[in-house]
Amino acid sequence: MDFKDTPQEAAFRAEVRAWIDANAPKHLLEELNRASFGSNGVVSEDPIAAGKAWQKKKAEAGWACLHWPKEYGGGARTPIERVIWGQEEGPYAALTGVFTIGHGMCGPTVMAWASEEHKRKLLPPLASGETIWCQLFSEPASGSDLAGLRTRAVKADDGSGDWIINGQKIWTSGAQYSDWGLLITRTNPDVPKHKGLTMFFLDMKSPGVEVRPIKQANGQSSFNEVYFTDVRIPDSQRLGEVGQGWEVSLTTLMNERLSIGSGMSTGFPELFRFCMEAEIEGEPAVRDSGVRSKLAQFAVKQSGLKYTGMRAISALSKGEVPGPENSIGKLVAGATMQELSMFALDLQGEAGVLWNEESPQQGRFQAMLMRSPATRIEGGSDEILRNIIGERVLGLPGDIRVDKDVPFKDIPTSGRKKH
């Protein structure tokens, strides 16, 4: 048992560190370290342009999309090298957050399902940060139950073979600045829900695409609604067969869960620092036994996640496939951050209600409080994650699906009885 690199890993780390030291945009570091929830913190210049510049620099030196093959603009590195890169890139990784969905989910889906011609056309500019992709999956009436989506794709009646799209997507990160979108649609409502879906990729500048930012519960607008009105997509931009969309979407969602050892933030270091400084009856809060019990429980969640990630990295380092342990990451981090932010406000007393220049750490705990409900829902809600752990890790049977063999058009759409 140790935390040491193998000689090869150490050599790779040294190479990465030297390159980052020589090339990273250090003038942005201070802003990146202040990054809050929902933004990369860059204010002194256009954050998207700064992200594109950093991605381009990485791509030119062969450090872009380390998990992709070289022919599509990737670095063809091993999983453990990818982990080491991530550790060394540190706060600069936030700069290229706009590419996360493209590199992690859309790209791998295109790689698995598109024609060779499309792959060579689409993937290299995605790798080098010239294009941004978004994922058009969730809809107002289908979140966890993604296969219940209603956006329709119908063959044009002009003989062109094109598809005409009508409907609405929601919770689309980055739609407002994306060039391409991965779009899942319903092509056949007469068969059970999973069987009537078809996947496309879409030029976001197509006529009839309208992006509207959503004003979120915390006042920010990092997500969008995307409306489609008679949007035309050539059949050549279909991924997989007609009716195979669910299978294609699983490629995307599997990749969503493959990020390893990234160590999601729980907010514990910030809370601990706050408890060292805050006072209760003239004593540091950290001396109070009630505070200590709470802090200790948060601390072991934080360290449990950290070392769970390291166990996964250990498996990668030996060339093994990590176990299912990493599936707990978001489930633990989201709930911990929410509870922890409530506790931080509690320690601020009556002033916990304020979210202004007086708030400790620039209002970070208030920001966590207001952002954390989303963490518990996005990318698989707590309940979906518990189902996944229960069914895929513990081997429990799936729930009974009452809509399984029912044609999609006959599935009830309201829980209220009609009178």
Added chain:
Amino acid sequence: MNLDFSDEQKQLREQVRRFLSENCTSETVRAILEGPESYDKKLYQGLAELGVLGAAIPEEYGGVGLGHLELCVVAEELGRVLAPVPVSSSIYLTAEFLMLAGTEKQKETWLPKLAAGEAIGAFAYAEGQGRMSPAKIKATVSGGKLKGTKSPVADGDVADIAVVAAKNEKGQVSLYLVDLSAKGVSRETLESIDPTRSQARLTFDGAPAELLGTEGDGWHIASQVLDRAAVLMAFEQVGGADRSLEIARDYALERMAFGRPIGSFQAIKHILADMYVSATLARSNCYYGAWALNSGAAEFPVAAATARVSATTAFQHCAKNNIQVHGGMGFTWAFDCHLYYRRSNALAVALGSLSTWESQLIERMSAGNAETAA
């Protein structure tokens, strides 16, 4: 990076697991729960012969000379099957006290016997109700004679020797090695929530006491040994948590209600998923504790408290929900659920209760933080 046990250590795990599956069944545990014996002598002797009691004891003192990582592996397996034997008292505590603070003669006298299971050791420091602190110790040693009462002492009714925390003539906490067969020692087995591990009251009335370690350094030595024992006990707790989860999962697959296996209901599935989460966090924290114990890292006190807090929380969480998943059957004497529930709550207060360790964890983290800042 290699936060995992080695292939040899994993082989040892298989070997111990095989041995325990034959020699420590539910019947073995229930015989101690319901019978007059305080521990299973045959099982304890078997463990000694297998070499696992002496895993971390050097060969020159009759041990196997492997190390603490191997002992962690053994501890987890003992925890899985609720082994009704005095390993924690004799090995995690007494042997560690001797190795850390004993004189050459003390080590030569006792370590081979502890490793061979020929003698049992116990650690006597608690004195009745309330969290332990130096101020609570009323036992005294004067002119080499010990006076006072210690309770509860795990395995105190069957131990041959005890490490006793008592105050010297200057009122400083010191540790003493006491032969429990000597005159001036009386002992009584106490009833507890977990009769599969015995608890006793030891009363000393002028029993001969031999200094262990530097005089006046007792609390400091005890704290170091408690940290080591905490990691080992945390592995027992992780073993118990994992086993509680497995038992609950198996029952959820088999038990039918409303025409389907109860494990298909989200109300049950989500309880089990949360058990998996707490057991996984605890396991990862225990690996961190094991690494720090084995490598002697400066952050060991933080790692030990981390492992202990996490494992106590996980075992209690998994054991109580194992009963919940079973419904009424889980509250019968016949099902094993209560055995895990008993053990989880007994271990939660052994070596210092959960809130004590929570407090220590944060105290140590803030001390480390202040040092880093300075």
